[in-house]
Amino acid sequence: xxxxxxxxxxxxxEDQQNGSSNNDNxxxxxxxxxxxxxxxxxxxxxxxxxxxxxxxKRLEKEWEQQQQQAKNEKLEIVYSYWDGSGHRxxxxxxxxxxxxxxxxxxxxxxxxxxxxxxxVSSDALLYVKEDLIIPQDLTFYDLIATRARGKSGPxxxxxxxxxxxxxxxxxxxxxxxxxxxxVVERRWYDRN
Numbered sequence: 352x353x354x355x356x357x358x359x360x361x362x363x364x365e366d367q368q369n370g371s372s373n374n375d376n377x378x379x380x381x382x383x384x385x386x387x388x389x390x391x392x393x394x395x396x397x398x399x400x401x402x403x404x405x406x407x408k409r410l411e412k413e414w415e416q417q418q419q420q421a422k423n424e425k426l427e428i429v430y431s432y433w434d435g436s437g438h439r440x441x442x443x444x445x446x447x448x449x450x451x452x453x454x455x456x457x458x459x460x461x462x463x464x465x466x467x468x469x470x471v472s473s474d475a476l477l478y479v480k481e482d483l484i485i486p487q488d489l490t491f492y493d494l495i496a497t498r499a500r501g502k503s504g505p506x507x508x509x510x511x512x513x514x515x516x517x518x519x520x521x522x523x524x525x526x527x528x529x530x531x532x533x534v535v536e537r538r539w540y541d542r543n
Contacts, residue, residue: 422447422492429531430478432461434539439531446495450478451487457534467536477540480506480532 426446432438442456455473462469478485481501485494493499499506 419447422490426491428453428491430457431531431533432457432465433533433535434465434467437533438464444491446492447490449488449490450485453491454478454487454534461534471536475537477535477537478532479535479540481530485532 422445424446425443427441427443429439429441432440438461440457440460442453442460444453444456451473454476458468458471458473458476474487478487481503483501483506485506494506
């Protein structure tokens with residue numbers, strides 16, 4: 352089986368008959384026997400691999416810049432400090448801040464008004480949103496990007512509308528509303 356043209360086959364037969372086999376002729380014959388219409392994209396190609404690697408690096412850098420820009424966006428969070436009665440406040444943070452950073456900011460904000468908050472560390476506070484205790488190592492960006500949901504609504508809508516707990520609660524219905532998260536002391540939470 353040969354992919355050579357009829358002319359190349361005729362030249363090959365003449366060379367075999369004449370007995371003149373030259374290395375230069377063999378190399379040129381091999382070079383002309385390749386079919387240029389065959390798909391060779393599956394074969395290794397150093398230049399193509401380098402271009403793909405550069406494109407990956409460029410896209411990765413672009414993606415990281417977009418993520419960083421999104422994490423630096425400001426976010427206003429309405430929360431309710433709960434010590435047996437609700438004290439609604441709001442605070443502005445970045446989306447990339449963790450829940451622990453948020454609780455530290457809340458602690459410093461509430462320390463001016465509530466004497467007991469001056470002696471409490473942010474580790475002793477809990478952030479409860481939609482009946483879930485949110486871990487302090489998560490960022491608000493994580494909650495927004497993953498579209499985290501509680502049993503009565505989304506966690507990522509931090510703006511507060513009316514209280515949605517009026518009437519029957521059906522978790523199968525997607526709601527665009529949420530109530531403020533509650534900030535409580537761990538000690539108070541454990542007692543009650």
